[in-house]
Amino acid sequence: xxxxxxxxxxxxxxxxxxxxxxxxxxxxxxxxxxxxxxxxxxxxxxxxxxxxxxxxxxxxxxxxxxxxxxxxxxxxxxxxxxxxxxxxxxxxxxxxxxxxxxxxxxxxxxxxxxxxxxxxxxxxxxxxxxxxxxxxxxxxxxxxxxxxxxxxxxxxxxxxxxxxxxxxxxxxxxxxxxxxxxxxxxxxxxxxxxxxxxxxxxxxxxxxxxxxxxxxxxxxxxxxxxxxxxxxxxxxxxxxxxxxxxxxxxxxxxxxxxxxxxxxxxxxxxxxxxxxxxxxxxxxxxxxxxxxxxxxxxxxxxxxxxxxxxxxxxxxxxxxxxxxxxxxxxxxxxxxxxxxxxxxxxxxxxxxxxxxxxxxxxxxxxxxxxxxxxxxxxxxxxxxxxxxxxxxxxxxxxxxxxxxxxxxxxxxxxxxxxxxxxxxxx
Numbered sequence: 001x002x003x004x005x006x007x008x009x010x011x012x013x014x015x016x017x018x019x020x021x022x023x024x025x026x027x028x029x030x031x032x033x034x035x036x037x038x039x040x041x042x043x044x045x046x047x048x049x050x051x052x053x054x055x056x057x058x059x060x061x062x063x064x065x066x067x068x069x070x071x072x073x074x075x076x077x078x079x080x081x082x083x084x085x086x087x088x089x090x091x092x093x094x095x096x097x098x099x100x101x102x103x104x105x106x107x108x109x110x111x112x113x114x115x116x117x118x119x120x121x122x123x124x125x126x127x128x129x130x131x132x133x134x135x136x137x138x139x140x141x142x143x144x145x146x147x148x149x150x151x152x153x154x155x156x157x158x159x160x161x162x163x164x165x166x167x168x169x170x171x172x173x174x175x176x177x178x179x180x181x182x183x184x185x186x187x188x189x190x191x192x193x194x195x196x197x198x199x200x201x202x203x204x205x206x207x208x209x210x211x212x213x214x215x216x217x218x219x220x221x222x223x224x225x226x227x228x229x230x231x232x233x234x235x236x237x238x239x240x241x242x243x244x245x246x247x248x249x250x251x252x253x254x255x256x257x258x259x260x261x262x263x264x265x266x267x268x269x270x271x272x273x274x275x276x277x278x279x280x281x282x283x284x285x286x287x288x289x290x291x292x293x294x295x296x297x298x299x300x301x302x303x304x305x306x307x308x309x310x311x312x313x314x315x316x317x318x319x320x321x322x323x324x325x326x327x328x329x330x331x332x333x334x335x336x337x338x339x340x341x342x343x344x345x346x347x348x349x350x351x352x353x354x355x356x357x358x359x360x361x362x363x364x365x366x367x368x369x370x371x372x373x374x375x376x377x378x379x380x381x382x383x384x385x386x387x388x389x390x391x392x393x394x395x396x397x398x399x400x401x402x403x404x405x406x407x408x409x410x411x412x413x414x415x416x417x418x419x420x421x422x423x424x425x426x
Contacts, residue, residue, distance in 0.1 A: 003118035015089030031124030161236025163311035174374020258289030275323030300353030343369030
């Protein structure tokens with residue numbers, strides 16, 4: 001197994017903390033901070049381990065979360081580089097520690113000391129230049145476009161979620177309340193009160209679409225998008241009765257972006273959304289330039305789905321599965337995606353579900369559970385060996401059914417799907 005991928009697995013299963021020297025260096029090199037548009041790490045309530053009692057460690061009180069580095073690059077001796085999210089420390093485990101020593105960042109992995117020592121290079125992911133830019137209206141570009149991971153281009157038409165009951169692992173509305181209230185043009189929770197979401201959208205469509213396209217144009221030449229761009233339309237959901245309107249809104253935005261920048265996006269436009277009630281709208285989405293439809297169950301078994309995704313459960317697990325199957329017919333084999341949160345249910349059950357979906361042409365994926373500000377789930381991620389074994393098995397499923405993992409190892413910051421597929425966990 002390779003050091004960079006094992007180190008990523010350690011960070012995702014133990015969390016990470018930074019010494020004050022490391023944070024000072026992050027400021028010097030303009031490391032990317034939390035973008036404040038979707039998730040923030042939960043507050044750090046751990047106690048420094050004995051190995052680090054002489055280091056001045058940072059903590060995560062609520063007022064400091066936005067200043068925390070968002071991601072790290074981990075590089076092996078052969079040059080293979082991965083991106084990992086700087087997730088919150090896990091209570092009861094020894095988190096990784098990023099320190100500055102001799103002008104070089106180091107990663108301590110106290111439960112498994114050899115992992116961090118084998119890394120060839122550790123670096124902060126740089127802040128994109130466009131994070132400091134503004135549209136003509138004066139709105140920050142990163143309210144519309146943000147880089148989660150290195151080369152993802154996430155498009156956010158709104159930043160809150162109006163689903164009937166929120167998922168236990170998600171803190172999107174808490175983040176919006178802390179970091180983005182009264183900043184955006186449209187809000188899902190405000191739209192929920194509208195009797196006609198389509199009419200409301202039509203009243204703001206020209207302004208919103210124009211500003212999103214402007215923001216994309218201000219961001220697209222950034223260094224992080226030099227090699228490739230993974231364009232992802234993503235947001236919280238509109239209210240349950242407005243999901244057809246959400247499909248039409250996504251279609252309008254995707255059409256404008258892909259027509260303005262044809263051929264620039266690795267997968268075309270990817271839409272992460274709830275399934276519309278009218279599945280005929282999948283074809284409208286495809287015709288607009290959306291080439292991948294993503295309808296995430298998050299948990300596969302009916303019990304875990306109902307427990308952790310109570311709002312999605314009201315929409316209906318059967319409807320999600322029907323949408324995913326229909327998506328294969330509309331978008332193509334391997335272009336209807338379903339992501340999961342690794343840690344919500346027994347691993348064997350999740351792998352069985354991944355096999356079932358993959359056999360039907362749906363590409364399964366998973367992100368390791370992490371503790372986020374505002375989330376209600378009282379869980380820990382699986383241990384490191386379970387995580388490594390899961391992704392090995394997921395890679396075998398993808399190979400068996402001629403499917404590829406999502407995006408790349410620089411984009412998927414809380415998943416090891418690409419690393420396993422590339423043989424880095426063998």
